[in-house]
Structures are given as structure tokens and as C-alpha cells.
Amino acid sequence: MIIGYNFFGFEEGSVFDTPICTEMLDEFTLNEGTYDEVYVDLDTRIPNTTDKPLMWNIQTVLDAKFTGDLDAGSLGADGFKVTHIQLYRSVYGSDKWDLIAQFEYDKEYNVYDYVDRYVQNGATYKYAIVPVANEVLGEMLTSEKVDVHYEGIFLTDRKENRRLEYDIDLGDINYNTSSSVNAPLNGQYPIVVFGNTNYRTGTLATLPLSQSTIKMAGAGIDKLQEQVNRNKWIDFINNRKAKVLRMDSGVLMLVITEKPRIAHKDNESLRDLANISFDYSEIGDLNFNMMVNNDLVAEAQLGKFTFSDDGSVITG
Known part of the structure; x- marks a missing residue:
């Protein structure tokens, strides 16, 4: 998704491609104002306020923050081409993030399904994804808290x-x-x-x-x-x-x-x-290096879907 540029080199216009079904919408124009962020989402239940969104959601069309780069999407890496995605986990309430998985980024897919089985019962975690462009780390996108409950050994x-x-x-x-x-x-x-x-x-x-x-x-x-x-x-x-x-x-x-x-x-x-x-x-210790050395890091399951105009998921 590009804000302020398009694929043909013109200086005006906006061209973007998202999993949202917006067949009649391929350009976004702002007039007569000063803006520091533009947020468009398919979810009509979002309150009509000036509060800025906390994170990119699955039904978000774009979130342009005008940071001087060509990126207004959910993954950003300072303008570089994204090559990998890293998955981090943190115990809720802690500032320490642990890397638990890394997989290659494939632009043909927009869903990466990863099951984290190495979790402690009774714990509460937060997860985050970080795009990687070669060795450059992008912005961390965090999840809501996740409670872990299971029975057995x-x-x-x-x-x-x-x-x-x-x-x-x-x-x-x-x-x-x-x-x-x-x-x-x-x-x-x-x-x-x-x-x-x-x-x-x-x-x-x-x-x-x-x-x-x-x-x-x-x-x-x-x-x-x-x-x-x-x-x-x-x-x-x-x-x-x-x-x-x-x-x-x-x-x-x-x-x-x-x-x-x-x-x-x-x-x-x-x-x-x-x-x-x-x-x-x-x-x-159960850390990322030991998991890699012992072949314990599973691959993400790749998928592709879009949304209909009423917000329902269309898998593909």
C-alpha cells in the first residue's frame, strides 16, 4: 500500500492492495487539512472518535502514518523489502520479549497460522510479529493477551x-x-x-x-x-x-x-x-537457539483470504 505515490510514478494519488474486498476503491484522496494519520477499517462497529487506533486489525484497509516512507500496511521495514517474519512472545506484564519462531515471507499469502505448543499452563502471554528485511527489523505489532489453559501431560x-x-x-x-x-x-x-x-x-x-x-x-x-x-x-x-x-x-x-x-x-x-x-x-533452557538447534521450531501454515463487503471471510 502506497500513500502519496503510485506504481506509474505520478506524484499524486494512492494505490493499495489489501485482503479487503474493495473492488470499486483503489484511490484515497485527502483535501484541505493537516493530517498525521489516516485509518480505514471495514469494521463499522469502531466508535466514531478521533482516538488513534492501537494496532492493525485483520479487517483494516490501511493505516497511513505519514512517516516519509512508502508503507501504509500492516508490515513495514523502513522501505526495504520484507524477507522474513519473526514471532515473539512475552509473559503478560513483562517487558522481555523472546523470539520463538521465524519463517520466510511469501507475498502470495496473507495468512500465517502458527501454533505455539511450548507454553506453560496457567500463564498469560502477549505475542508480536516483526517484519525482517534481510537484517533490518521492522516495527513490532503486538497482540492482545492470551490466557493458556490445558489439562494433562x-x-x-x-x-x-x-x-x-x-x-x-x-x-x-x-x-x-x-x-x-x-x-x-x-x-x-x-x-x-x-x-x-x-x-x-x-x-x-x-x-x-x-x-x-x-x-x-x-x-x-x-x-x-x-x-x-x-x-x-x-x-x-x-x-x-x-x-x-x-x-x-x-x-x-x-x-x-x-x-x-x-x-x-x-x-x-x-x-x-x-x-x-x-x-x-x-x-x-527452552529458548529460541536451543529450539533451532534441536529442530523444534515448526513451520507456519500459509493461507490466503479476503473479505466480502459485509466483513465475512472468504478463504482461498
């Missing part, structure tokens, strides 16, 4: 999000530190030196059930599907990839899983069911 990586549902055993959580004890020849007591190691390990167990057995509602067990489902769990635990362990108690941990074990039920009628237990070890 999850193991998540870039491709899978598995929930531990039945017969869950949390086991013990060990806090591991390193130390060295030295006994001096001329002293009564030893000298203890501690290292910087400080990480958690533990064991988890669950009873995974196939969807076909669940649908039987206790009337039977699909023994073949139970075996298939257990094999998928074993492959997931043994894939040698980092995962995020999330619990509704607030635990959020970057871990590696190993040593899966299968224990079949003792009851003869339930012998086709088996618990799976495995060990996990914390391997670092």
Missing part, C-alpha cells in the same frame, strides 16, 4: 504432540548437581567443590490406548491396534530427538527421552494392554 516435538492419558505414574524427579570431595592430608574435614551442573531427570509411565479400543468403551480390546499403537510410542520415545515435556502443574522442560520399557497387564483379560515407561533428562 504432553510430550511434544516439531512433528508430534502426544498426550499421556491413562494410568499415569509421574515417578520421582531428581535434581542433579556435580561435586567433588577432596580429603586433605593435614586437615580434619574434606573439601567439597561444586560444579555448575544443575538438571532434572525422572521416569514417566502411561497406558497408551488405540482409538479403536477406546471406541469399544470397555466391550473389548483391539489387540492388533494396541500393538501398532505401542510401536508408535516406542518409535517416538526412541527417535533420538529433543522434546518438550509439558504438565498442567506448570512444568515446562526441554528433555531427551530414552530407555522405553513395556509391562503387560497381569490380568488375563487385560494381557493385550501394556504400560510404557521411559526415562527423561533435561538438556537445556
